Amino acid sequence: MSQSENMPANLKPLADFLQGKTNILLTTHARADGDAIGSCLAMLELLEKLQKKVEIHLPTPFAQRYVFMDPGKILRVYGQDADPNKNWDGLIVLDTGTWSQLAEMGNWIKQQFIPTCVIDHHVTQDYIGNPLILDISAEATGRLVYECFNYFGVTPTASAANHMFIAIATDTGWFRHANTTASSFSLAGDLIKLGATPTMLYDALFDSNSLAKQKLAGTMLSRCQTRQGGKLVYSWLTQTDFSNANARTSDAEDLIVYLRSTSCADIVIFFLEINETTTRVNFRSRTGADVCQIAQQFGGGGHKLAAGATVLLPINQAIEKILVLGEGLVKTKSNPRENQS
Numbered sequence: 001m002s003q004s005e006n007m008p009a010n011l012k013p014l015a016d017f018l019q020g021k022t023n024i025l026l027t028t029h030a031r032a033d034g035d036a037i038g039s040c041l042a043m044l045e046l047l048e049k050l051q052k053k054v055e056i057h058l059p060t061p062f063a064q065r066y067v068f069m070d071p072g073k074i075l076r077v078y079g080q081d082a083d084p085n086k087n088w089d090g091l092i093v094l095d096t097g098t099w100s101q102l103a104e105m106g107n108w109i110k111q112q113f114i115p116t117c118v119i120d121h122h123v124t125q126d127y128i129g130n131p132l133i134l135d136i137s138a139e140a141t142g143r144l145v146y147e148c149f150n151y152f153g154v155t156p157t158a159s160a161a162n163h164m165f166i167a168i169a170t171d172t173g174w175f176r177h178a179n180t181t182a183s184s185f186s187l188a189g190d191l192i193k194l195g196a197t198p199t200m201l202y203d204a205l206f207d208s209n210s211l212a213k214q215k216l217a218g219t220m221l222s223r224c225q226t227r228q229g230g231k232l233v234y235s236w237l238t239q240t241d242f243s244n245a246n247a248r249t250s251d252a253e254d255l256i257v258y259l260r261s262t263s264c265a266d267i268v269i270f271f272l273e274i275n276e277t278t279t280r281v282n283f284r285s286r287t288g289a290d291v292c293q294i295a296q297q298f299g300g301g302g303h304k305l306a307a308g309a310t311v312l313l314p315i316n317q318a319i320e321k322i323l324v325l326g327e328g329l330v331k332t333k334s335n336p337r338e339n340q341s
Contacts, residue, residue: 009144011151013131017117021089024052025114027078029096030060030103031253031280034170034205036095037066037075038163039119039141043094044074045160046149057082059105063250064213068204069163078105084112091116095141097125097132100299100310119144123292124301139179142167143187158195165196166205173257174202178305212247213255219245220255220270227323228330230264234323236271236315249274260284266333267291267326271319274310279318282308283326289333294325 018024024047028036040056047054058077076082084105091114099106109116109128116129121138138144142164149156156164168187172180175188192198209217216237224235237252245251249272256270266287272280281298283291285305292307300309311318 008147009133009135014133017131023089024054025088025091026056028094029101032058032062035140035142035167038167039094039145042145042160042163046154049154059103061250063253064210065205088114093118099126139184140167140171156194161191161194161196165191166201212245213251215245216247216251217255228327231266231330232326233259233262233265234269238273256282266330269326273315279311279315281311281322289329
């Protein structure tokens with residue numbers, strides 16, 4: 001059920017879901033970001049305080065920038081160091097509600113028939129679990145996890161406060177994006193009172209880029225191109241680029257922010273070659289155009305101003321196909337008559 005702004009989600013279905021369950025598996029979307037990882041780690045603390053045995057299995061490896069969040073090496077990766085063959089009583093999926101975002105782990109989940117709960121704030125849903133704790137007005141899933149702490153009467157440690165602060169701060173672009181509200185700052189203040197350390201977190205996240213990531217950023221920016229008189233800005237990276245930079249796919253996370261800072265842009269699109277037949281596409285909107293509607297055409301989703309999709313096409317074909325749709329969206333946004341309808 002979707003909630004209105006500042007109204008806490010109804011968490012009784014989550015309490016009912018946890019009743020009688022001991023072994024809980026947590027997961028989130030592929031290419032986990034700050035909200036995904038922060039929400040999982042904070043939820044793990046809460047569930048352990050509720051006397052649950054908990055593990056976190058990520059669908060894909062996570063970016064180097066988040067390693068500092070996991071000093072105890074709690075995070076495991078499906079197909080690498082995660083052992084999924086346990087008697088799980090329940091599965092909680094955080095920060096996504098679509099099968100496509102779960103990568104190969106999604107196929108495993110479909111085969112297990114584990115009772116599943118989804119906690120998310122994205123519009124796009126495949127209804128992969130019941131209950132669905134959904135609040136599309138929340139700026140981050142981390143807010144819902146914070147509400148879970150309050151609901152169960154558990155005080156977060158400073159570590160959990162840091163994780164939830166990262167969740168909120170990264171999904172709001174460090175409180176710059178349009179999804180930032182007065183309640184975002186209020187929640188941030190509450191987390192700081194609990195021990196969150198914004199300066200340390202910012203330095204660890206944004207002032208500690210690997211050389212490989214810097215090289216990727218340079219390659220991406222050198223390719224930057226435009227259409228529609230500069231209103232559509234795009235660029236791309238191939239697997240060859242990753243090899244040349246000695247980088248991992250996760251090093252490309254958040255590179256789209258460099259494109260988004262282009263002053264003339266209405267819409268920004270970043271193409272990432274996964275393999276010869278698959279391309280990851282990320283979208284950002286600077287002026288209110290709904291880029292999620294493009295992502296949804298390819299089984300993706302997200303939010304109106306930020307979305308993504310995995311396109312089953314070679315990167316050159318994906319670029320041309322997506323750019324046609326992007327140009328159409330720019331034209332629609334630029335048409336005053338259309339905007340008034």
